[in-house]
Each structure stands twice: as structure tokens, then as C-alpha cells.
Amino acid sequence: MRAAGRMLAAIIAGSAIVAACSTTPDPDRASPTVPPDAEVGIAVRIAGGTVTPTNTRTEARVFQLIVLRVDSDTTEELHVHSEPGxxxxxxxxxxxxFRFTVMVxxxxxxxxxxxxxxxTTLLIRQ
Incomplete structure (x- = not known):
């Protein structure tokens, strides 16, 4: 009976260790995945000195693909003020x-x- 009890205790302890290792992800190694159809698209038009849209709000998630689709009649620079920018x-x-993701x-x-x-101002959520 003693041997059976020790064996049962060893099995339970081993199971707890395996369960803890398999359910605790390492945040430094985790690589987020977002399905390809989950991109956020923003259409931008620059024509005759007018920009459309302006001052909108767009929601997205951390690591979600954001695609800016731009039609322009002039040379310009788009800046995304994220970290990294x-x-x-x-x-x-x-x-x-223009495709990018935001990590923070x-x-x-x-x-x-x-x-x-x-x-637009991107409202990036976890």
C-alpha cells in the first residue's frame, strides 16, 4: 500500500508539473497571430489640397495588420506616430x-x- 501511495503521489506531482509547463506561455517568446482577413483598411484620398478622411478614429488591436490605401495627386509623407514609428x-x-502593425x-x-x-487616430487595444 505504501508503494502504491508513493507512486500515486509521484504521478500527481508529475502531472502538475507538466500541466504548469504546458499552460504557462512565455510572453517573451509568444508571437501573436492575427488571421489574414482581420486587417484594418483605411482609404485615404489627397486631391486638390483636400485630404479625406481627417480627424477620424479607427479601432485596432495590438499586432493587427493595418493597411493604408492611398490615392494622391501630390507628393506627401504619411507618419505613423507609434513605437516604433x-x-x-x-x-x-x-x-x-502601406502596411504596418502597432505593438503597443x-x-x-x-x-x-x-x-x-x-x-486618423488609431485606438490600439490589447
């Missing part, structure tokens, strides 16, 4: 796409540098 050169043509939750402004206008 992004700068995208805009050319005077249609059909430009919070508010992130996307602005046109030369026009001095905020296109």
Missing part, C-alpha cells in the same frame, strides 16, 4: 498601399507631414 513616402498616383496599446496618430493634417 513609420514613415511612408506618398507619390502622386493612385493605388498605393494606446492612441496612435496617422498624419500627413506636409499638409499638417491628422488622417
Amino acid at each position: 513609420y514613415t511612408f513616402p506618398v507619390e502622386p498616383r493612385a493605388g498605393q498601399e 496599446p494606446g492612441r496612435v496618430d496617422v498624419e500627413l507631414h506636409h499638409a499638417g493634417k491628422t488622417v
Whole structure:
């Protein structure tokens, strides 16, 4: 009976160790995955000195793909004020796409540098 009791205790202890190891992820090694269809798309039009949209709010999640689709009639720079930040050169043509992710939750402004206008503020959540 003593041997059976010790064996049962060893099995329970071993199971607890295995369970703890398999359910506790290492945050430094975790690589978030977002399904490809979960992107956030933002259409931006720059024409005749007018920018559309301006001063909007867009919700997204940490590590979610954000795609800026830009049609422009002028040269410009898009700045994404995240950590790390992004700068995208805009050319005077249609059909430009700029892709990025944000790794830190919070508010992130996307602005046109030369026009001095905020296109949208991303509200990044966990």
C-alpha cells in the first residue's frame, strides 16, 4: 500500500508539473497571430489640397495588420506616430498601399507631414 501511495503521489506531482509547463506561455517568446482577413483598411484620398478622411478614429488591436490605401495627386509623407514609428513616402498616383502593425496599446496618430493634417487616430487595444 505504501508503494502504491508513493507512486500515486509521484504521478500527481508529475502531472502538475507538466500541466504548469504546458499552460504557462512565455510572453517573451509568444508571437501573436492575427488571421489574414482581420486587417484594418483605411482609404485615404489627397486631391486638390483636400485630404479625406481627417480627424477620424479607427479601432485596432495590438499586432493587427493595418493597411493604408492611398490615392494622391501630390507628393506627401504619411507618419505613423507609434513605437516604433513609420514613415511612408506618398507619390502622386493612385493605388498605393502601406502596411504596418502597432505593438503597443494606446492612441496612435496617422498624419500627413506636409499638409499638417491628422488622417486618423488609431485606438490600439490589447
